[in-house]
Amino acid sequence: MIDALLFDLTVFALAIFLGFEVISKVPVILHTPLMSGTNAIHGIVLVGALLVLGGADTTFARVLGFVAVFLGAVNVVGGFLVTDRMLLMFAKKR
Amino acid sequence: MTPTAIHAAYLLASILFIVGLKRLSSPRTARNGNLTASLGMLIAIVVTLLDRQILSYPLIFAALVLGSGVGAVAARRVAMTDMPQMVALFNGSGGGAAALVSTLELFHIFRTEPLIPVDAGVSIVLGALIGAVSFSGSIVAWAKLQGVIGERATTYPGQKALNLLLLVVNLVLAVLVDSNQAGFGTFLIFLVACLLLGVLAVLPIGGGDMPVVISLLNSFTGLATAATGFALHNVVLIISGTLVGASGTLLTVLMCKAMNRPITNVLFGAFGGGPAAQAAAGGRAADLAGQSVREATAEDVATMMGYGQSVIVVPGYGLAVAQAQHMVRELADLLKKRGVAVRYAIHPVAGRMPGHMNVLLAEANVPYEELYDLDQINPEFERADVALVVGANDVVNPAARTDPASPIYGMPILDADKAKHIVILKRSMKPGFAGIENELFYDPKAMMLFGDAKDSISKLVAAVKAL
Numbered sequence A: 001m002i003d004a005l006l007f008d009l010t011v012f013a014l015a016i017f018l019g020f021e022v023i024s025k026v027p028v029i030l031h032t033p034l035m036s037g038t039n040a041i042h043g044i045v046l047v048g049a050l051l052v053l054g055g056a057d058t059t060f061a062r063v064l065g066f067v068a069v070f071l072g073a074v075n076v077v078g079g080f081l082v083t084d085r086m087l088l089m090f091a092k093k094r
Numbered sequence B: 001m002t003p004t005a006i007h008a009a010y011l012l013a014s015i016l017f018i019v020g021l022k023r024l025s026s027p028r029t030a031r032n033g034n035l036t037a038s039l040g041m042l043i044a045i046v047v048t049l050l051d052r053q054i055l056s057y058p059l060i061f062a063a064l065v066l067g068s069g070v071g072a073v074a075a076r077r078v079a080m081t082d083m084p085q086m087v088a089l090f091n092g093s094g095g096g097a098a099a100l101v102s103t104l105e106l107f108h109i110f111r112t113e114p115l116i117p118v119d120a121g122v123s124i125v126l127g128a129l130i131g132a133v134s135f136s137g138s139i140v141a142w143a144k145l146q147g148v149i150g151e152r153a154t155t156y157p158g159q160k161a162l163n164l165l166l167l168v169v170n171l172v173l174a175v176l177v178d179s180n181q182a183g184f185g186t187f188l189i190f191l192v193a194c195l196l197l198g199v200l201a202v203l204p205i206g207g208g209d210m211p212v213v214i215s216l217l218n219s220f221t222g223l224a225t226a227a228t229g230f231a232l233h234n235v236v237l238i239i240s241g242t243l244v245g246a247s248g249t250l251l252t253v254l255m256c257k258a259m260n261r262p263i264t265n266v267l268f269g270a271f272g273g274g275p276a277a278q279a280a281a282g283g284r285a286a287d288l289a290g291q292s293v294r295e296a297t298a299e300d301v302a303t304m305m306g307y308g309q310s311v312i313v314v315p316g317y318g319l320a321v322a323q324a325q326h327m328v329r330e331l332a333d334l335l336k337k338r339g340v341a342v343r344y345a346i347h348p349v350a351g352r353m354p355g356h357m358n359v360l361l362a363e364a365n366v367p368y369e370e371l372y373d374l375d376q377i378n379p380e381f382e383r384a385d386v387a388l389v390v391g392a393n394d395v396v397n398p399a400a401r402t403d404p405a406s407p408i409y410g411m412p413i414l415d416a417d418k419a420k421h422i423v424i425l426k427r428s429m430k431p432g433f434a435g436i437e438n439e440l441f442y443d444p445k446a447m448m449l450f451g452d453a454k455d456s457i458s459k460l461v462a463a464v465k466a467l
Helices: A002-022 A028-054 A059-091 B003-024 B030-049 B058-077 B080-112 B118-146 B159-178 B184-202 B207-232 B235-258 B263-268 B275-289 B298-306 B317-321 B325-337 B356-363 B374-383 B453-465
Strands: B310-315 B341-346 B371-373 B386-390 B421-426 B446-450
Touching: A002 B003, A002 B207, A002 B235, A028 A059, A028 B003, A028 B030, A028 B058, A028 B080, A028 B207, A028 B235, A028 B356, A059 B030, A059 B058, A059 B080, A059 B356, B003 B030, B003 B235, B058 B080, B080 B118, B080 B184, B080 B207, B080 B317, B080 B356, B118 B159, B118 B184, B118 B207, B159 B184, B207 B235, B207 B263, B235 B263, B298 B386, B298 B421, B298 B446, B298 B453, B310 B325, B310 B356, B310 B374, B317 B325, B317 B356, B317 B453, B325 B341, B325 B356, B325 B453, B341 B356, B341 B374, B371 B374, B421 B453, B446 B453
Parallel strands: B310 B341, B310 B386, B341 B371, B386 B421, B421 B446
Antiparallel strands: none
16 A cells, blocks of 8 residues: 555656746746646546546435536536637737 | 547647647747647547537537627736736636536536546546636736726635634545535535635635736646546546646746746735835834925926936836827827837836736737836946836835845846936835835835826826927
8 A cells, every 4th residue: 555655646746847847948928728727637537527527326426426427527627629720810910 | 429539639739728828938939839729629528528428518518608798708808907807817717617517517417426536536536626726816816907896915814724714624624525524504604614714715815926826826737637637537527627737737836936036935925015015115114204305397207217327117016007009109109200219128027917017018019129027227327318108006115125024025026216307106005915015115216107108198298298
């Protein structure tokens, strides 16, 4: 158990630094699309929702799991589409 | 699919997220970056659906189709001006999902294991706490921006003490659950208390600060997602959630920097409506009470601009609300035809989120080269014949430079007051988000053109045509 936790913590620690580094030099005009884009990426929680709904064996778990998958899908699909719409407006200028 | 294949696919998805995020932060590659990240998401979801842990599909597909449909329609239909609210809602969905995933994971442990393992327990309560706060906080942020509830900061005596008490109660409940001294019912009470905390924490923050709040809640949802990754031992959840948590925090700090305010001030200062802000503004407001503003007609303004050499447009949120960006471009085109140089001065926090104004003006086909940021344009105001302030207020308030008692003192502002003439298009004399008076309106060089920004600009267009 402790090995698995240490492995997860290692990944976590590295991802923190990566998150700071990867967007450190971003122009102000991209702040809104970037916020929206990262917003879509945390929609990955949908993967967790799929796993818990997939394993649900009681009505309580099915109802909550259903809502979780629904919310996760809204986050993913809405997030990426709205970001694309914003970026399209910059793209047609060039 | 075998667990190995699934892990390999998750690794690929994680790499695509990182590359996508990197590309999102440069204007040339941004759109491609978003596509890259969405490809990573597609891979992660498809692979998860092929996981052998999944027992039944009909319910999953129903939820997926319904959620995707709602997300797609909302994203297509939303007006660009309402973008911040939309992002808040999508963010809230993610937070809600993370809280529910944590809840179900704990439910599962309660039914199958005698004791809660410490690591799973801690990550579950953290995922539930952060996810629930992000969910209810995002909804309050949405409601404030959408005008469902008042934009002003809601304050009452003992507010901070109450919020702190609630946080302590939450932590105590969390410890009780994790130390196996309380059952699932206690956890549900904890969950409700977390939702309440999210509402109460965002209520005291004014509408003008909502972008910062949304950005912070965005990074919260990232962290809640990472916490669910710990509970489920799922690496792609940890990596992506943490990436968003870290980059979202950085973005929040950048936004606060643009407003020259520490984050603690944004979150706990009850800016805009708090007694402190009103008291501070009181002194200046009294000075200004005796003065009156000068009102202009569209014809006066058209003449000043049409026969001038240089006009700098200062767009603010009022322009966005009135949907006047297309009309502004038409006015700029007319002026350019007459040989007048037209430039746009974009304050870092103009609109409702950093860069929001750039998106709105891009939507109206304003050429990218005409947009100038604060440092580039400020030295140019002295030579400008007219500074046309459209629906902006706090970002041109000279009190930020001159009045140490003002709550916005120290915030970098656009030096519109240095232009030869200042024309302010405004609905009324109502103060901006910060809830403070603007002495610029009383400047002898300043003139007010009252009315809806779109109406006023269309009058200006007609008047310039008639010159």
